Amino acid sequence: MTLTLTHLVALLPLILVCVTAVVVMLGIAWRRHHSGTAFVSVVGLNLALLSLLIVWQVAPLETPLLAVDGLAMFAAVLILVSSLACATLAHAYLEHYGGPREEFYLLLLCAAAGGLVLAASQHLATLFFGLELLSMPLYGMLAYTFHERRSLEAGIKYLVLSAAGTAFLLFGMALLYAQTGRLDLAGLSASLVEGPGPWGLAGAGLMLVGLGFKLSIVPFHLWTPDVYEGGPGPAATFLASASKVAVFVVLLRLVLSAPAFEDAWLHDLLAALALLTMLVGNLLALTQANLKRLLGYSSIAHFGYLLVALVVSDGLAAETGAVYLVTYLITTLGAFGVVTLLSSPYGGRDAAGLHHFRGLFWRRPYLTAVLTVTMLSLAGIPFTAGFIGKFYIIALGVEAERWWLVGGIVVGSAIGLYYYLRVMVTLYLVEPGMQSRDAPHNWGIRAGGVMVLGLALLVVLLGIYPAPMIEWVRAMGTLNG
Amino acid sequence: MEVAFYLSGLVAVLATLGVVVSVNPVHALLYLIVSLIGVAMVFFALGAPFAGALEIIVYAGAIMVLFVFVVMMLNLGEAVVDQERAWLKPGIWRGPAVLAALLLVILAVTLWRGDIGMVIAGETLTAKAVGMTLFGPWLLVVELGAMLLLAALVTASHVGRLSTPRQTPGRDASTKEGA
Numbered sequence: 001m002t003l004t005l006t007h008l009v010a011l012l013p014l015i016l017v018c019v020t021a022v023v024v025m026l027g028i029a030w031r032r033h034h035s036g037t038a039f040v041s042v043v044g045l046n047l048a049l050l051s052l053l054i055v056w057q058v059a060p061l062e063t064p065l066l067a068v069d070g071l072a073m074f075a076a077v078l079i080l081v082s083s084l085a086c087a088t089l090a091h092a093y094l095e096h097y098g099g100p101r102e103e104f105y106l107l108l109l110c111a112a113a114g115g116l117v118l119a120a121s122q123h124l125a126t127l128f129f130g131l132e133l134l135s136m137p138l139y140g141m142l143a144y145t146f147h148e149r150r151s152l153e154a155g156i157k158y159l160v161l162s163a164a165g166t167a168f169l170l171f172g173m174a175l176l177y178a179q180t181g182r183l184d185l186a187g188l189s190a191s192l193v194e195g196p197g198p199w200g201l202a203g204a205g206l207m208l209v210g211l212g213f214k215l216s217i218v219p220f221h222l223w224t225p226d227v228y229e230g231g232p233g234p235a236a237t238f239l240a241s242a243s244k245v246a247v248f249v250v251l252l253r254l255v256l257s258a259p260a261f262e263d264a265w266l267h268d269l270l271a272a273l274a275l276l277t278m279l280v281g282n283l284l285a286l287t288q289a290n291l292k293r294l295l296g297y298s299s300i301a302h303f304g305y306l307l308v309a310l311v312v313s314d315g316l317a318a319e320t321g322a323v324y325l326v327t328y329l330i331t332t333l334g335a336f337g338v339v340t341l342l343s344s345p346y347g348g349r350d351a352a353g354l355h356h357f358r359g360l361f362w363r364r365p366y367l368t369a370v371l372t373v374t375m376l377s378l379a380g381i382p383f384t385a386g387f388i389g390k391f392y393i394i395a396l397g398v399e400a401e402r403w404w405l406v407g408g409i410v411v412g413s414a415i416g417l418y419y420y421l422r423v424m425v426t427l428y429l430v431e432p433g434m435q436s437r438d439a440p441h442n443w444g445i446r447a448g449g450v451m452v453l454g455l456a457l458l459v460v461l462l463g464i465y466p467a468p469m470i471e472w473v474r475a476m477g478t479l480n481g
Numbered sequence: 482m483e484v485a486f487y488l489s490g491l492v493a494v495l496a497t498l499g500v501v502v503s504v505n506p507v508h509a510l511l512y513l514i515v516s517l518i519g520v521a522m523v524f525f526a527l528g529a530p531f532a533g534a535l536e537i538i539v540y541a542g543a544i545m546v547l548f549v550f551v552v553m554m555l556n557l558g559e560a561v562v563d564q565e566r567a568w569l570k571p572g573i574w575r576g577p578a579v580l581a582a583l584l585l586v587i588l589a590v591t592l593w594r595g596d597i598g599m600v601i602a603g604e605t606l607t608a609k610a611v612g613m614t615l616f617g618p619w620l621l622v623v624e625l626g627a628m629l630l631l632a633a634l635v636t637a638s639h640v641g642r643l644s645t646p647r648q649t650p651g652r653d654a655s656t657k658e659g660a
Contacts, residue, residue: 140636
């Protein structure tokens with residue numbers, strides 16, 4: 001099967017993002033211009049987002065290596081939106097960075113393209129290439145301010161551990177191929193119908209380990225806080241949002257389509273990992289004095305909750321996972337956005353220590369309001385988007401009678417409430433004479449500030465009136481069948 | 482031919498073990514070259530001569546020789562001659578040499594028996610077949626590979642840059658404060 005025009009139309013978002021990356025590269029070679037580069041990147045990402053409307057007409061469609069279905073389009077929207085958010089944040093962040101600033105957008109576009117491929121992959125080759133295209137630019141983005149020791153450390157740490165994760169993934173793929181002789185997901189599931197056998201099971205397990213590294217599921221989570229803390233704000237934002245969404249979607253696709261993952265033993269393993277992830281993530285977040293580290297541990301815990309959707313993996317599982325991903329993404333983008341804005345423009349290490357946030361309310365009331373709303377949403381308080389996601393997850397767990405997991409979610413949320421509240425209390429403490437890092441005075445009218453305010457509004461809106469989001473997720477879900 | 486496959490695979494595994502346990506980078510690299518040649522032999526035995534040839538030309542030929550040269554150039558100095566002499570002790574090159582000799586014996590025996598088409602199973606995978614797949618249905622993967630290389634190149638050139646970024650005046654105070 002070769003590529004036809006219809007296939008090219010279906011791949012339009014990916015092609016547009018790649019073309020934008022090439023245009024940005026040529027632009028840098030011709031003349032360096034920070035705002036111009038950022039503008040071209042944002043226009044390209046927006047065009048890709050708009051082109052999804054055209055793709056909507058031809059979906060669902062199977063190109064030779066990629067599946068353009070509801071799940072892929074859903075993930076594409078989330079990835080493109082978070083890439084846009086990262087681009088606006090990067091523009092504010094890198095404004096006064098002394099070194100070359102334009103390459104960041106090039107890397108961001110490449111990573112976004114990788115995310116699009118990964119989320120749409122229905123073949124182990126595109127899965128691998130997408131994952132690498134997602135991770136490779138992230139090494140550069142995390143180590144972007146490499147004169148800062150911690151940024152370089154974050155980049156190298158992510159490089160080494162992500163390479164180890166990739167090795168596990170490749171070994172798993174090799175075992176699956178040895179068992180079945182197929183690399184495409186449809187062929188894999190067809191060959192594994194009469195039971196996966198020991199090699200298929202081992203392969204599925206190893207792939208789970210490899211993807212678990214990227215999702216920082218608990219035994220493989222050790223890199224997360226250091227990398228989040230060390231990496232520059234926009235890069236950490238991308239890592240916490242787009243990268244995780246893409247990897248989770250591909251894991252969801254694997255679990256939903258490949259019968260090797262339907263094995264009871266593997267499901268028990270997933271359940272144990274989910275329980276461990278939500279508890280350990282929340283417990284380790286308790287003692288953090290750095291907001292980026294805290295958000296790192298909190299994202300570990302949130303992916304523990306999300307794993308419940310994979311463990312159940314029938315009925316409302318896909319919808320639950322999708323709704324939770326949307327709420328997580330909006331909230332995380334908002335929280336990281338505030339941290340990044342406070343550290344903008346670049347001036348050494350990011351202002352992420354909790355002491356930087358002491359009394360923020362008395363200096364920047366609106367920014368504080370945004371951070372408060374996102375913290376409430378992360379804790380899953382009603383009238384915020386986070387509550388809707390958590391409600392879905394608990395409902396799914398109760399319906400499937402996975403009481404251990406439901407208990408884990410409840411305990412985890414209770415622990416989470418403590419450290420999210422601690423952050424909020426810090427924001428309102430008065431401490432005279434504190435000279436802390438601050439956002440630029442006109443942050444509210446800049447692209448990054450507008451974006452963050454909009455996200456906070458969206459968090460509240462979706463918390464009060466979630467119907468449009470649920471409708472949208474359902475519409476995407478019907479495309480799958 | 483099955484014997485050739487298993488022996489080459491064993492050589493590759495042992496040589497890779499040698500890479501991991503070697504304390505000296507040059508020895509590790511020599512082991513790595515043997516390991517890559519062993520993998521190439523495995524490809525030949527499986528009936529994929531194109532992949533085998535690429536493995537030798539690209540990995541063992543170009544990349545590893547580059548590695549060895551860089552490592553050797555980094556060691557320039559007074560102590561180099563002594564070190565070189567110390568490196569030439571038989572105990573050090575014996576391992577790679579034995580493994581490489583084993584590969585040579587496998588190759589010689591296979592060639593001596595003369596049956597080129599004697600592969601484990603399946604038809605021979607030629608360069609034409611690989612090209613047809615790559616630039617037909619897998620075109621997307623080739624393009625993605627190009628994007629991947631672009632990202633890697635930009636990352637390497639950015640992080641490898643020597644110049645220090647200039648500090649913007651006016652942000653200095655906050656830099657100290659933030660650090």
